[in-house]
Amino acid sequence: MRYTKKIIHTVIGIFLFVNAAAESLFDAAALSPDNIIFLSQNWTEEDREFFYFTDQGSRLIPYDIFLNLEQAETQELFRSPAHMLGLGFIPGLKSDNNPDALPVGFSRNGDHMGPTCAACHTQQLKYADKIIRIDGGQAMADLPALLAGIVDALEKTLEDVDKFQRFQKRLLGADASEKDLKALKRSLQNIYSKRKDYNRRNHSDVPYGFSRLDAFGAILNKGLYLSGVKDNFNSPDAPTSYPYIWDTPQHDYVEWNGSQTNSSLGALARNVGEVIGVYGEVIPETNELLGYFDLGYESSVEAGNLRALEKVVAKLQSPLWPELFPAIDIAKVKDGRELYIEHCSQCHLDIERSDPERKIKVRMSSLSKIKTDPLMAENTVELQGKSGIFEGKKRFYTVGALLEKEAPALFIVNNVMGGVLKNNFIQVLLAKNDAKTLGHPDEIHPPKYLDGEIVERGKEVSTETLLAYKARPLNGIWATAPYLHNGSVPNLYELLLPARQRSKEFYIGTLEYDPEKVGYVNQQSENAFVFDTSLKGNSNAGHEYGRGEYGNEPFTEDEVHALLEYMKTL
Numbered sequence: 001m002r003y004t005k006k007i008i009h010t011v012i013g014i015f016l017f018v019n020a021a022a023e024s025l026f027d028a029a030a031l032s033p034d035n036i037i038f039l040s041q042n043w044t045e046e047d048r049e050f051f052y053f054t055d056q057g058s059r060l061i062p063y064d065i066f067l068n069l070e071q072a073e074t075q076e077l078f079r080s081p082a083h084m085l086g087l088g089f090i091p092g093l094k095s096d097n098n099p100d101a102l103p104v105g106f107s108r109n110g111d112h113m114g115p116t117c118a119a120c121h122t123q124q125l126k127y128a129d130k131i132i133r134i135d136g137g138q139a140m141a142d143l144p145a146l147l148a149g150i151v152d153a154l155e156k157t158l159e160d161v162d163k164f165q166r167f168q169k170r171l172l173g174a175d176a177s178e179k180d181l182k183a184l185k186r187s188l189q190n191i192y193s194k195r196k197d198y199n200r201r202n203h204s205d206v207p208y209g210f211s212r213l214d215a216f217g218a219i220l221n222k223g224l225y226l227s228g229v230k231d232n233f234n235s236p237d238a239p240t241s242y243p244y245i246w247d248t249p250q251h252d253y254v255e256w257n258g259s260q261t262n263s264s265l266g267a268l269a270r271n272v273g274e275v276i277g278v279y280g281e282v283i284p285e286t287n288e289l290l291g292y293f294d295l296g297y298e299s300s301v302e303a304g305n306l307r308a309l310e311k312v313v314a315k316l317q318s319p320l321w322p323e324l325f326p327a328i329d330i331a332k333v334k335d336g337r338e339l340y341i342e343h344c345s346q347c348h349l350d351i352e353r354s355d356p357e358r359k360i361k362v363r364m365s366s367l368s369k370i371k372t373d374p375l376m377a378e379n380t381v382e383l384q385g386k387s388g389i390f391e392g393k394k395r396f397y398t399v400g401a402l403l404e405k406e407a408p409a410l411f412i413v414n415n416v417m418g419g420v421l422k423n424n425f426i427q428v429l430l431a432k433n434d435a436k437t438l439g440h441p442d443e444i445h446p447p448k449y450l451d452g453e454i455v456e457r458g459k460e461v462s463t464e465t466l467l468a469y470k471a472r473p474l475n476g477i478w479a480t481a482p483y484l485h486n487g488s489v490p491n492l493y494e495l496l497l498p499a500r501q502r503s504k505e506f507y508i509g510t511l512e513y514d515p516e517k518v519g520y521v522n523q524q525s526e527n528a529f530v531f532d533t534s535l536k537g538n539s540n541a542g543h544e545y546g547r548g549e550y551g552n553e554p555f556t557e558d559e560v561h562a563l564l565e566y567m568k569t570l
Contacts (some may be wrong), residue, residue, distance in 0.1 A: 007139050010276075012238060017299045021405065030151045032106035033091070034148065035129065035130050035131050035325065036124075036130075036131045036132075036133050037130055037131065037132050037133065037322065038133050038135075039132060039133070039134060039135075039319040039320065039322060040317075040318045040319075040320070041134075041135050041136070041246070041316055041318070041319055042315050042316060042317040042354070043135055043312075043315060043316060047315060048135060049095060049097055049098075049120075050097070050118065050308070050309075050312055051117070051118050051135070051309065051312050051313070052097075052098070052104045052105060052116070052118045052122070053092070053095070053102070053104075053106075053107050053118075054097070054107060054115065054116060054305050054308070054309055055107040055108060055109045055110075055115075055116070055302050055305055056107070056116050056117065056271070056274075056275050056279050056280075056301070056305055056306055056309065057109055057114065057275045057280045057281075057283050057300040057301040057302040057305075057306075058107070058113075058114025058115050058275060058279045058280055058297065058300075059109050059110075059112035059113075059114050059279050059280065059300050059310075060114035060115065060150075060195075060279045060563075061110065061112065061113060061114075061150060061191055061195065062106050062111055062112055062187065062191060063113045064111070064171055065154075065171075065187070065191060065316070066078070066079060066173045067079065068167055068170040069150075069153050069154070069157065069167065070153060070157065070163055070166065070167065071083060071149070071153055071154075072149070072152035072153045072155070072156040074103075074155075075163075075166065075211075078149065078150070078153050079102070079103070081103075084103045085129040086140060086527065087141065087142050087145050087146050087149065088140040088141035088142050088210050088211075089103040089104065089105065089106075089139075089141055090103055090104040090105070090122060090124060090139075091103055091104070091147070092104045092106075095384040095566070099421055102356075103119070104119070104122050104139075104386055105118035105119025105120065105121075105122060105139070109300060109302070110300075110353065111482025114278060114279045114280075115143075115278050116309075117245070117271075117274065117309065118240040119139065119141060119143075120138075120139045120141060120143070120213065121135075121136055121137065121138070121139060121242060121243075121244070121245045122134075122135060122136070122137065122139055123135075123136075123137030123138050123139055123140070123244075123479065124140070124511055125143075125153050125479065125511055125513040125520075126510075126511035126512050127322075127324055127325060127512070127513045127515070128324060130324060131511070132322055132324065132513075133233055134319050134479050135316060136244055136245045136246045136313065136316050136318075136475075137244050137319070137479050137480065138211055138241055138242045138243070138244055138479075138480055138481075139142055139211065139242050139394075140210050140211050140509070140511065141210070141211070141242070142208070142209065142333075142404065142529075143208075143213050144199075144208050144213075147198070148199060149193065150195055151192065151195050151196050151199055154188060154191065154195065155192060155196075156190040157188060157189055158185070158192060158329070158381065164185075168181060168184055171184065172184060180259065195504070201221055201225065201231075201233040201236070202217070202218055202221055202236055202350045203219075203235065204235050204236050204237045204239070205235070205237065205536075205538055206237045206238075206239065206535050206537050206538065207529070208217070208239040208337065209508055209509075209529030209530075209531060210239055210508050210509050210529050211241055211242060211482065211508060212239040212240060212242070212486070212487050212489060213239055213240070213242065214236035214238050214239045214240065214376075215237055215240070215274070215277055216236075216238070216240075216255075216376065216379065216380055217234065217235070217236020217237070217238060217379065217383075218236055218277045218278075219273055219274075219276060219277035219384055219413055220234065220236075220367050220380075220385075220409035220410060220412075220413055221233045221234065221236060221269065221409075222276050222413070222416075223276075223385075223409060223412040223413035223415075223416050224278055224385040224386070224409055224412060226276075226282055226284045226389075226390075226412075226416055227284075227385065227386060227387055227388030227389055227390055227412060228388040228389045229385075229386040229388040232251060232385050232386050232388065233385070234383045234384075234385065234409065237255070237379075237536060237537055238375040238376040238379045238486070238537045239487075240256055240376050240485050240486050240487070241480075241482065241484075241485065241487040243255075243256065244318075244463070244476060244479070244480050245313055245316070245349075246255060246313075246316045246317060246318045246319075246353075246475075246476060247318065247353075247358070247360060247472070247475070248262075248313060249262065249267060249310055249313055249314040249438045249440065250262075250314070250358050250359055250360050250438075250440075251360045251362055251472070252359075252361055252362055252440070252514050253362045253364075253470065254270060254361065254362075254470075255270070255470070256376060256377075256469055256470060256485045257376065257377045257380055257464070257466050257467075257468060257469060257470065258362055258364050258466075258468065258469075258470045259380060259466055261272075262435070262440045263435055263440050264431075264432050264440075265421065265431045265432050265435070266440075267310050267431065267434070267435065267438070268303065268306060268307060268310070268421070268427065268428065268431035268434075269417055269421060271306040271309070271310065272303065272306065272417050272418075272420050272421060272424075273295055273303055273413065273417050275300075275301045275302075275306070276299075276301070276413070276416060276420070280299060280300050280301050281299060281300040282297055282298075282299040282300075282301075282416060282419075282420060283297060283298045284297050284303070284389060284416060284419065285297065286299075286419070294398075294418040294422065295422065295423055296397065296418075296420060296421065296422025296424075296425075297416065297419030297420050297422070297423055298422035298423055299420045299423065301424070302418055303420075303421075303424040303427035303428075306427075307427060307430060307431055307434060308542065310434065310438065311434070311438065314438045317353050317354055318475040318476030318570075319476050319478075319479050319568065321478060321568045325513075325515045326515050326516075328565055328568050328569060329565045330565075332561060332562045332565040332566070333565050333566050333569055334352070335559075335566075336348075336562035336563045336564070336565050336566025336567070337566045339555070339559055339562060339563050340563060340566050340567070343473075343545055343546070343547070344409055344545070344563075346361070346363070347363040347471035348471050348472065348473060348474045349363065349472075350473065351473045351475060353475040353476070353570075356565075358465065360472070360473060362470050362471075362472065363471040363472075364465065364468040364469070364470055364471070365468055365469055365470075365471055366467065366468045367467050367468060367469075370468075370469055370542050370543060371541055371542035371543070371544070372469060372484055372485065372486075372539070372541065372542030372543055373485075373486050373488065373537055373538065373540075373541070373542070375486075375536065375537040376485060376486065376537070377466060377468065377469060378467065379466050379471050380410060380466055381408070381410070381466050381467060382408075383406055383408065383409045383410070384406055384407065384409060385406065385407070385408075385409045385412060386405065386406055387403045387404065387405055387406065387407050387412060390402055390403050390407075390412050390415050390416075391404065392406055393413065393415055394418075395404055395411045395414050395415060395418075396414050396415065396418045396419075397415050397418025397419045397421075397422055397459065398418060398422065400414070403415065411475060412479070429552060436443055449493065461513060469485055473570075474570050475568065475570045476565060476569055477492065477567050478492070478518050478567060478568050478570070481518065481519030481520055482506075482519065482520070482531070482541060483491065483495045483519070484540065484542070486532050486537060486538060486539075487508075487531070488522065488531065488538055488539060488540035489503075489518050489540050490500055490506040490508070490517075490522050490531075491505055491514060491516035491517040491518050491520070491522075492517065492519060492564060492567065493516075493517040493518060493519070493564060494519075495543065495561065496560045496563055496564070497554065497560070498544055498546075498554050499540060499541045499543075499544055502533075502540045503522070503533070503540075504533050504534065504540075505530055505531060505532050505533065506522045506530075506531050507522055507523055507524050507525070507528040507529065507530060507531070508520065508528065508529050509527060509528035509529050510523055510525060510526060510528065518564055518567070518568065547559075
């Protein structure tokens with residue numbers, strides 16, 4: 001079996017080298033699977049395979065259509081490794097869990113396919129012509145570009161007679177009946193209309209680029225769409241970095257704004273919300289058994305798989321600085337640790353990455369204190385919409401205030417999530433039991449405040465406490481550029497500088513790693529994305545900490561480098 005994989009690796013590597021088209025901004029030859037180095041993160045190969053390709057209930061596009069769809073402007077398949085690589089998605093190998101060699105993070109759900117959590121939370125870095133795979137890290141994926149490309153490819157296939165003929169022959173064979181051809185065209189037209197309308201409703205004038213997505217905006221819009229009210233949406237204009245997910249099950253609160261608790265069934269609720277946002281299907285009609293028992297909302301969500309995925313993620317550990325990289329300057333580490341303890345550790349807790357009993361109490365920073373771009377946190381609280389069919393229903397489906405004719409979009413999504421959970425009541429009971437062993441705290445601690453800053457999240461996730469961002473332990477921080485919640489600072493070196501000294505624009509899109517500044521190399525290339533910090537939601541202000549009684553004296557250059565060396569060890 002190992003030799004078979006070796007042959008497959010070689011074939012894919014040759015394919016990528018030959019087909020390293022201009023569309024791909026990555027060095028495709030260097031991404032040959034033979035060159036991949038997997039870091040030790042407490043996962044087996046079976047864990048990794050399960051995380052990459054387990055179905056969570058996403059239904060982006062019919063499976064057979066995706067397998068046979070050509071790119072809009074060429075005859076190459078849309079799913080070709082070189083093309084998907086150019087969109088930031090990692091080529092996958094053929095296996096029992098991935099029989100058609102879909103990219104990492106894509107899986108089949110019945111007659112459809114869609115992304116899994118691995119699509120956005122699997123990362124690769126390049127250094128010295130080697131590729132370092134980081135499981136649970138920030139993907140370089142450009143999901144809006146993927147969606148736009150699918151719509152373009154569907155449109156061209158419908159319009160171009162030759163392209164449609166090639167498509168239908170691959171799918172139905174040369175002798176397909178007229179009835180089957182008409183049915184195929186209807187199916188193609190239906191998915192084209194559906195995906196085009198989705199892109200329209202989720203368009204943003206703020207470009208996301210690589211490694212970012214306004215996931216909250218998409219989830220909120222999905223709830224508004226399910227209301228049945230036409231054109232009931234808001235622009236998802238606050239993209240954030242895909243967060244790294246090691247230690248996620250061990251946190252008491254998760255999400256950038258700490259909006260989701262991990263106690264009780266919170267982890268399952270969080271993952272249900274994620275699937276709803278990435279093309280899960282929900283029928284928002286209450287089901288009743290024998291006209292009496294409320295069975296909630298039917299959906300495509302695979303709640304059992306979500307529980308299993310959470311258990312796999314609970315095993316994951318943060319990556320350590322690779323041996324391939326330049327050696328850490330141990331002489332500077334001691335000074336860096338002293339600075340970290342004095343200036344950073346109150347919010348960014350020091351933890352033991354491999355402690356199986358680790359439990360993490362999140363520190364929160366209010367918007368007025370942290371002074372980073374507020375848009376993501378504000379949108380979560382402020383975006384509204386028409387309730388439609390949800391009017392008069394309880395916010396959390398079984399409990400909570402009744403939804404009015406217009407309501408916060410978050411409240412409407414809460415009802416959808418509650419209805420889906422109600423339909424998976426057995427998995428809900430099992431999830432509550434899981435919470436006792438996955439590292440979730442048995443009780444959520446009370447709120448604490450320091451000089452107006454929320455340093456620990458309280459039990460009630462109120463509107464006030466949502467206007468904040470989470471500070472988490474920094475183990476593995478070296479692998480998580482760009483920095484701040486919106487990805488507006490290119491490397492860790494600049495994050496330690498006063499905001500006025502940070503780059504106003506920088507390029508994102510290469511995998512080349514800069515171990516000195518701790519981030520991706522800032523270089524222009526044909527398809528690199530230009531991150532403009534002057535755009536709405538893209539501010540790189542805030543998170544300015546330094547020496548002095550009030551932390552308003554910038555670190556010296558020597559102190560910055562000492563801190564960098566220490567944080568490489570985390």
